[in-house]
Amino acid sequence: MLEIRFHGRGGQGAVVASELLAQAVFFDGKVAQSFPFFGVERRGAPVTAFTRIDDQPIRLRSFIENPDVVVVLDPGLLRDTPVTEGLKPGGLLLVNSPRPPEAFSLPLGGRIATLDATGIALGRKVGTATMPVVNTAVLGALARATGAFTETSLERAIISFVPSHPEENRAAARDGAEAVRTEPVAPSTVAPAPAPPAAPLPFPEGPMASRPSHVLHTSSWRTLRPVIDRDRCTRCNFCWEFCPDDAFDLDAEGYPLVRLSYCKGCGICATECPPDAIQMVTEA
């Protein structure tokens, strides 16, 4: 049995990717099981989905703790989400990133594959400029990198089940398969400290929630970040005024400061800035 865990953000199509994969596997004549970790996903919030592939009926209905493959649809997640947690030694990490596999590491060793799925999705006009839908390009890469399902079945699944722009999505899948680069990685010489056994979650405070939410950071939600040109800024404070995330502070002189821990990259500040002093730039 092959176990795959997808990490994405709401709106990128991680959950749909796992469903399409199940369909492709079915077309291959194998058994698949795909399911999301069902929370209350907002657009941009981290989401997880799981897929199991086997030749015989799957006798498990639980989360995948030790996947053979981890698929990361957004490299921004690598900043603060432990995506490779539990990945089997020798497993595959597939990352949507324009950077080469060598730019990433796997402490337990295995293989790392990368492709620029965002670039492919933008090129094929899958999704929008601010929210490109990268799932089909990533699935193409996954087929090529694992061989666990055929590219023919993947394309058939896309044509049969993707409701909008199926042809563009098929093209994106083909691009993804061609673009993916895989490199083996040796384990780090320093063995990682074994994870401590999971303690039962504390239940400290009774029924009342009383911790301000600013202890939670939402920086991983964004693909774009605002950059302020102080010379052009007129200190009109529109950016501060219109920010739904209260992600602006005003300094002593009244210039805006972006609080990047909270900015979700919606772009309102840049669009509303009268002197065009704010540009949205792509997150590395």
Place this chain on the structure above:
Amino acid sequence: MAKLTIPRQELMYSGHAACPGCGPALAMRLLLKGLGPRTVVSVPASCWTVIATPYPTTALGVGMLDNAIEATGASISGLRAAADALGLGDLNVVGFAGDGGTADIGLQSLSGMLERGTDALYVMYDNEAYMNTGVQRSSATPQGAWTTTTPVAGEARGKLEPKKDIMAIVLAHHPVYAATLNPSFPEDFVRKVEKARERKGPRFFHVYAACPPGWRYDSDQTIELGRLATYAGIFPLYEVEMGRLRITRRMGQLKPVEEYLKAQGRFRHFSPEEVQQVQEQARARWDDLLARERAANPPERAAVPGEPASPALPPPVAGEALGRT
């Protein structure tokens, strides 16, 4: 430093879980700026249940009480009764509910609260569908709009029925103060909040609350879309005080609705005829408001019999293009 036109105080915390560009998040932020810290907010099942973040954190710097989706009106009646019984008369009691929780499943509770004369502010943040569950139609969804339960396919052209007129329903209860608010006009928004805060008795806000994923537009357009909504007469801004209507955002001429509709995926299927229909409705809505305003504020001198009364409109205010008063 440039002078701020709205209060600097923040009572909504960052780190909340709203989608990027969320109208309801901005609405809450502005609301609390106007209300201040002596406030308790009752929130039914809605986007804000989730936006406020999971236990043990909360995104509000004031007290927040979760309540069942259909019971916000009753909840604020209970909070008011307790506040009065406990000597907390200065407490701002607020219900903050979505359009589904207000105009659909919560309508009875809202009506009860208004009719009882509860001294509280009820806010309906209107994102025009069940967004928390993934964009299903509500009675507040505009006619023709796509939602997941009013698909556009074959003969189906989105929602068949017109949007429920919640303000008319509320005004039939004769609240002390009712107003429409739009976060794209923050000064007007906060001024109405401050005005409502000083009134005693039932008060109601209908808040325009744009939703990028549900309305299918790019998240940076939230403010601009709100401006278009008001300038096109889709969501005019006005207040009704003891029955007297006053338009708070005046337009010499309405913008065409087409720009507003074209900006959103949920209306992308509209034919020119359907656009025209929305245009006529906007015109009629605006004319009706003007007439009601005139009726509520008769000119000082009695009109000469046979001559129409002139609607003495003040000139447009400077800075209109930026949406400021």
Place this chain on the structure above:
Amino acid sequence: MVFKVLSGNGAQAEAARLARVQVIAAYPITPQTTIVEALAEMVASGELKAQYVKVESEHSALQVCLSASALGARTYSATSSQGLLLMHELLHWASGQRTPMVLGVVNRAVAPPWNIGADHADTMSQRDTGWIQFYPESNQEVLDTVLTAYRLVEDPEIRLPAMVTEDAFYLSHTFEPVDVPDPETVDRFLPPKDARAILRPGVVSRLGSFTGPDHYVGFRHQVAEAMDRVLPKLQEVESEYARRIGRVLGGPLVGYRTEDADAVLLTLGTTSTTARGVVDDLRSSGRKVGMAKLRVFRPFPVEAVRQLARTVGRIGVLDRSFTFGALGPAASEVRSALYGIPSPPSVTSFLSGIGGRDVGPQDLRRVFEALLVSEAPGPRWMDLETSGEVAAHG
């Protein structure tokens, strides 16, 4: 102390007044109406200083009490039958949100067909909502139970809601003398509500929240633990009540002549009074029978029932409602409580008094006779073995 001739509904209202409730919200339903009318009089005359919120439904009545309790007020509401069923979702909110309150429920049959007679289907169908449930048998017990219930539910260790029921008409509209304690004595027993643990205005606090699978189970477990503390705490509260007011309430299971009994009948509510007389009659003709009143159904007094079962060969359970597809609800609980004890007694489920059917001594005598000759599990629909003509006109 002073004796007043009160109906059960009057006793509910008197108790709410003595408890100095601060917020009342209710919606009228037969046969609860005289409670809310009496409270309206008390508030109008100034006798009771409370906010009385006249709501448009039972659902809103409970939400008003919930929110008021969340802010720290002592609340009271009363309902019956359909009204309680309409409250169902909010019953879960009250226990989950840990908002203590007392709700008077006049037990009435559930429609259809419409029927306003005594029946426990309304409260029994709410037994899994996290509420404490009391089933008194007299108007005196109604008053005493409401007062002790407030003290119990507001205890920081408990903070759960409670319903105090009364059988429709057999209590709600039956007048009898009730010893009403004086307000000062009650004040000493029941100090003002400690609101410290509740939602505080102007302070960062969210009551309700949402949680993933990580914390949700913790919330549920806290309710379960609070429920587990109810019976020991009730013992303390009732001792204190006896010390200050002078009346003994007897805990969750009140036995009568059970010591050497061959067969014991468990009852809820008003049939308990009649059953006691029947036990005496049967005893005088040499039949070794006893009875025990289940005063508290939630939490179910498992230990007390097991204790009783040690010395008894046969137990009958008289339910005034039925769980379709199973037995009388109390009978099911008793059977479950006795699982695993050595040589358990037989348990027979009897149904009597459904939808206002009258339950007289002759009816209970037939129940005891059946119990003495058979160990069949039942259920036996006793009402169908008689004509029920009197009740048919009720």
